[in-house]
Amino acid sequence: xxxxxxxxxxxLSRIAFKGVEKIPISQAxxxxxxxxVVARRPNPPLDNSAMDxxxxxxxxxxxxxxxxxxxxxxxxxVPAGYAARKTLRSGQAIRIMTGAPIxxxxxxxxxxEDTERDGDYVRVKDKAEIxxxxxxxxxxxxxxxxxVLKGTVLKPSHIGMLAAVGRSNIFVSQRPQVAIxxxxxxIVDLDEIPSGPCIYNSNGxxxxxxxxxxxxxxxxxxxxxxxxxxxxxKFQWALKADILVSSGxxxxxxxxxxxxxxxxxxxxxxxxxxxxxxxxxxxFGKIDEKPIFGLPGNPVSSxxxxxxxxxxxxxxxxxxxxxxxxTVQAKLTKTVRKKPGRLHFLSxxxxxxxxxxxxxxxxxxxxGILKSAMNANGLLIFPLEASEIAExxxxxxxxxx
Ligand code: AMP
Ligand code: MG
Numbered sequence: 001x002x003x004x005x006x007x008x009x010x011x012l013s014r015i016a017f018k019g020v021e022k023i024p025i026s027q028a029x030x031x032x033x034x035x036x037v038v039a040r041r042p043n044p045p046l047d048n049s050a051m052d053x054x055x056x057x058x059x060x061x062x063x064x065x066x067x068x069x070x071x072x073x074x075x076x077x078v079p080a081g082y083a084a085r086k087t088l089r090s091g092q093a094i095r096i097m098t099g100a101p102i103x104x105x106x107x108x109x110x111x112x113e114d115t116e117r118d119g120d121y122v123r124v125k126d127k128a129e130i131x132x133x134x135x136x137x138x139x140x141x142x143x144x145x146x147x148v149l150k151g152t153v154l155k156p157s158h159i160g161m162l163a164a165v166g167r168s169n170i171f172v173s174q175r176p177q178v179a180i181x182x183x184x185x186x187i188v189d190l191d192e193i194p195s196g197p198c199i200y201n202s203n204g205x206x207x208x209x210x211x212x213x214x215x216x217x218x219x220x221x222x223x224x225x226x227x228x229x230x231x232x233x234k235f236q237w238a239l240k241a242d243i244l245v246s247s248g249x250x251x252x253x254x255x256x257x258x259x260x261x262x263x264x265x266x267x268x269x270x271x272x273x274x275x276x277x278x279x280x281x282x283x284f285g286k287i288d289e290k291p292i293f294g295l296p297g298n299p300v301s302s303x304x305x306x307x308x309x310x311x312x313x314x315x316x317x318x319x320x321x322x323x324x325x326x327t328v329q330a331k332l333t334k335t336v337r338k339k340p341g342r343l344h345f346l347s348x349x350x351x352x353x354x355x356x357x358x359x360x361x362x363x364x365x366x367x368g369i370l371k372s373a374m375n376a377n378g379l380l381i382f383p384l385e386a387s388e389i390a391e392x393x394x395x396x397x398x399x400x401x
Contacts, residue, residue, distance in 0.1 A: 001273040001280070003384065004308060004343050008324075010270050011284055011313055014291055018174045018242060018317040025162045028154050031172040032215060032318045037148040039165040042138030046101040048080075051133045054093040054115055054122055055084075055106035058130045069116065069123035078103060093122050102134055109133035141165060151321040153215070173318040178216040178310075179238035180207045182223045183231065183249040183258060184297060189222060202370065203247040203302045207295075210306045214314040216243070231261035239290060242317065245310055248297030251281045258294045259283050267292060275342045275384060278367035279305040298367035304345045304379065307400065325398040327381070330357035335391045336382060343384045347376035350397050359397045377401050 002010075020034040049055065056072060064070040072093040078084045084103030088094055094103045102109070108128035116123040141147045147165045148158050154172075162170060182204040188194050189201050201223055208218035219241050224234040226249060238244045249258035250272075262285060263269065269285040279301035283294030291313060295305045312323035330350055338344050346361040359380050362372035378397040382389065389395055 001275045002271050004274060004276050007271055007274045007282070007284065008309060008312060011291070011309055012316055012323070014270070014286060015313045015316040017319050018176050020171045021174050022169050022171055024169055025159050025167060028159055028162070028170060028172060029156065030215065031154050031175075032320055033148055033150055033152045033154060033158075034171040034173045034319060036146045036150045037162060037165065037167055037170065039141045039143055039145050039147045041166065042143045043140040043147075043164045044099075044135055044137055046137050048099050048101050048135050048137075049096045049109045049133060050098065050135045051109055051111040052097050053109050053111040053113075053133065054124065055088060055096045055103050055109050056093045056124065056128070057088065057090050057106065058108040058128045058132070060090055061108075061110065061124045061127050064124045064127045066125045069125045071118070071121050071123050074117075074120055074122050076103070093124070095122075107131065107134075151319055153320065176216045176242040176314055176317040177219050177240070178211040178243045178245055178314065179219045179221055179241035180204055180211065181221045181234050181238055181244070181246040183226065183246055184223065185226045185255070187223045187248070202299055203295075203297065206299065206303060206370075207245060207247060207306055210303070210311065211245075211314065214311040215318050215320070216314045226255035226257055228257050228261050228264070231257055232264065235261060235265055239287065242290065243310070243313065244287075244290060244292040245295060245306070246293070247295045247302045250283045250294040250296060256281075262287065262292060262294065274305075276304075276308070277338075277342045277344045278365075279308075280342070282309065284309070296367075299370045300347070300373050301367045303370070303373050307379070307398075308345070325379075325400060327396050327398050328357045328378075329394050330359035330378075330380075330397045332380075332389055332391055332393050332395045333358050333360045335388065336361055336380075337388045338382055338386070340385045340387045344382035345398075346380040346382055347372040348378045348380040348397060349376055350378040350399065357397070359395055 061070045075092045077095045078100040079097045080099035083101050088105030107130045114126035182201045187201045188198045211218040224230045249256045267285040267287045272283050281296045295302045315323045348359045348361045381396045
């Protein structure tokens with residue numbers, strides 16, 4: 001039996017970056033950027049007005065106040081998208097709209113609310129500092145600056161930035177195809193009518209969703225019966241994908257035939273059991289360079305094993321910077337106990353109060369209690385050799401959201 005960190009090292013050492021593809025930014029949400037995007041032009045391109053108002057010379061209005069406004073001649077009107085033709089001189093103002101370039105000669109903008117228009121003149125009722133209400137060229141991004149870094153998982157604001165620097169198409173990482181195969185004579189799909197001891201294929205759908213959320217493309221392959229022929233046939237299909245993930249049938253039961261079937265297919269088995277709970281039986285190996293994960297069947301074991309091992313693998317194929325979930329230090333709100341020898345992941349609720357995280361493990365931690373995992377936003381890491389952590393102590397928690 002190997003430890004969690006050793007298992008992860010073995011897995012990651014066998015996973016390679018998949019490749020890049022070019023896509024329009026309209027389709028790039030959630031994708032991983034595969035290039036440093038450098039601004040070819042500054043944003044904003046020119047010094048421009050942050051307000052609707054009047055561009056002027058700050059020195060002209062140094063004594064302006066509501067009681068003694070300064071009267072300036074309005075010599076031009078500049079809407080956004082146009083440049084002033086005139087050079088501003090002392091004693092003059094130019095009507096300017098938000099986003100319009102600052103006219104030559106002007107060094108400040110007074111907002112409209114601090115002025116009063118009077119025909120061809122304007123009365124300015126407030127003084128202005130040099131540079132007031134002026135947004136400088138390149139204040140968002142300078143020319144030549146890296147606007148969005150390679151490896152970034154693109155959020156809406158990144159898409160905005162890519163557009164701001166004029167990129168319509170970008171290189172992103174190719175998403176790995178991840179085959180999801182459930183196993184078990186007792187498992188039925190959702191369009192079947194369950195009877196007696198049958199249970200729905202919850203793992204198949206949950207794991208598919210986990211693949212999506214990790215950035216991969218799930219290939220849902222349904223259910224293989226606990227028969228070698230069926231497993232072999234379905235695994236053959238699965239080999240079309242980049243990564244294979246099965247659930248169930250990897251334990252020591254009489255009908256746990258996943259390992260035997262994979263062996264027949266020429267799988268190089270790299271490890272089988274991991275010192276963790278939930279999810280001790282976990283088979284990892286390769287067939288023709290394709291990584292194969294045989295996850296345990298119990299839903300919470302499947303869920304947790306995926307988050308610990310398959311998600312980092314998917315993210316490595318994508319070239320992500322951070323492979324694992326973020327961890328935080330949190331104060332434990334109730335004492336927990338276990339037998340030493342396995343690292344436990346406890347479904348927990350993490351809240352932040354007065355700048356401090358607090359973690360509360362769910363009452364029920366069974367590997368079949370999906371409800372606890374569903375209501376949790378974190379996995380508390382209860383170290384391998386520990387047997388008790390007392391209320392008030394600091395624990396490490398992986399944040400799942
Ligand atoms: P196994 O590892 O095949 O012995 O399965 C362990 C437990 O997980 C059994 O109670 C199975 O019924 C359950 N299980 C296995 N596969 C699935 C699945 N696809 N969806 C829901 N539960 C499953
Ligand atoms: Mg089974």
